Amino acid sequence: MRGSSGMIRGTVAIAVEDLRKVYHVREGGSWRGRTREITxxxxxxxxxxxxxxxGFIGPNGAGKSTAIKILSGILRPTSGIVRVGDLVPWQDRRAHVARIGVVFGQRTQLWWDLSVAEGLGLLRDIYGVDPERFARNRARLTEALDLGGIMDQSVRQLSLGQxxxxxxxxxxxxDPEVLILDEPTIGLxxxxxxxxRAFVRDLRRERGTTVLLTTHDMHDIEALAERVIVIGHGRILTDSPFQDLRATTLSERILEAxxxxxxxxxxLPHGATETMRDGRSVTITFDPRLVPAQVLVAQLSAVPGLDDLRIGRPAIEEIITRFYADHAT
Incomplete structure (x- = not known):
């Protein structure tokens, strides 16, 4: 099936193979100083x-930003193979940028002193979008993203969410085939x-757009990503569905009584530990591989004075934090 973006679903939109980037940093603050390599x-x-x-995630300094800049065509790698569609980003930059969309949460591609409408008009000329397609896309995006009330405002007057x-x-x-989102919800x-998040899900479903999402907000990952690629120390630490990461990194469950x-x-039986006691509530962490939930629930249900039981999973931030800690060296 071919999505509205033009790519055939199921084909490879982004391919990265043995990608390396080494920076040479001069020490001592002088051009005479020695240089050292940072991989x-x-x-x-x-x-x-x-x-x-x-999802493409990792702690600060893991290499995410470098990889995103290479995929965007901003940086040239030291070695390796990268293709977005059938293009090499840093070799075919003009054709490449016409096929991708990039949103950097901490940078803007609009012009501060121009209105949103004027900025979109300039981008129409830069991308060479024909008038009919521009009018159609502008109307669709204005409605989907609720931009009608801010089109005539200058970008500097907008709130962060706007x-x-x-x-x-x-x-x-x-109409990019690939959308790269770098911290798209930061500060919102x-x-x-x-x-x-709802817009990104609709975009993928209705238009078949490929999305690479990098963020420190793990709720973005949980809400949107079908799989998560974790990078650390410049290497891929894991590449799997998020549920697999949850199961292998932090399988514990939480029971609140x-x-x-x-x-x-x-x-409590072996495999269950009381981790917090607050007033009339007790929080228990347990490993379902050692003590099944139904066994623990049955035991607690027999305790006099029990009012309510709730079972949940650890927060996604806790899972990712544990994974980073396990791969700290």
Whole structure:
């Protein structure tokens, strides 16, 4: 099936093979000083299928930004193979930028002193979008991203949430086949984050756009990404569905028990640990591989004064933090 972006779903939209980037940094603050090498990317390989949403995450200094800049055509790697569609980003820059959209949460591609409408008009000329397609896309994006009330405002007057919606419109004006989102919800309030996530899901479903998402907001990953690529120390640490990462990194479950009075001392089975006691509530962490949930629930249900039980999973931030800690060296 061919999506509206033009790529055939299931084909490879982004291919990265043995990608390396080494920076040479001069020490001592002088041109006479010695240089040392810093390896930002140490032979990473991964691919993203057309129409897929993939999360690309890692701690600060892991190599994410370098990889994104290479994929965007901004940087040239030291070695390795990269293709976005059938193009090499840094060799075919003009054709490449016409096929991709990039949103950098901490940078803008619009002009501060121009209105949103004027900025989109300039991008129409830069991308060479014909008038009919421009009018159609502008109308579609204005409605989908609720831009009608800010089209005549200058970018500097916009709130962060308004600006991010305008930035997404700017990135999609020319119907890109691949959308690279770098911290797209940074600094946004909860309603704006939900709106951006919903739009990205609709974009993938309706137009088949390939999305590579890098963010420190793990709720973005949980809400959008079908799989997660974790990078650390310039290397790929794992590439798997998020649920697999959850199962292999932090399989524990959380059980919260509320009592009508102060909770009694609990005699818990092996594999279950009381981790917090707050007023009439007790929080228990347990490993379902050692103690099945139904066994623990049955035992607690027999405790006098029990009022309510809730079972959940650790927060996604805790899972990712544990994974980073396990691969710290």
């Amino acid at each position: 930002a990317l140490d032979g990473i390989s991964f691919s993203v299928a057309a129409g897929e949403i993939a 600006r991010m919606r305008a930035e997404i419109a700017a990135a999609l004006l020319h 309030d909860a309603p704006s984050k939900l709106a951006v 509320d009592f009508v009075t102060e909770p009694p001392v609990l005699d």
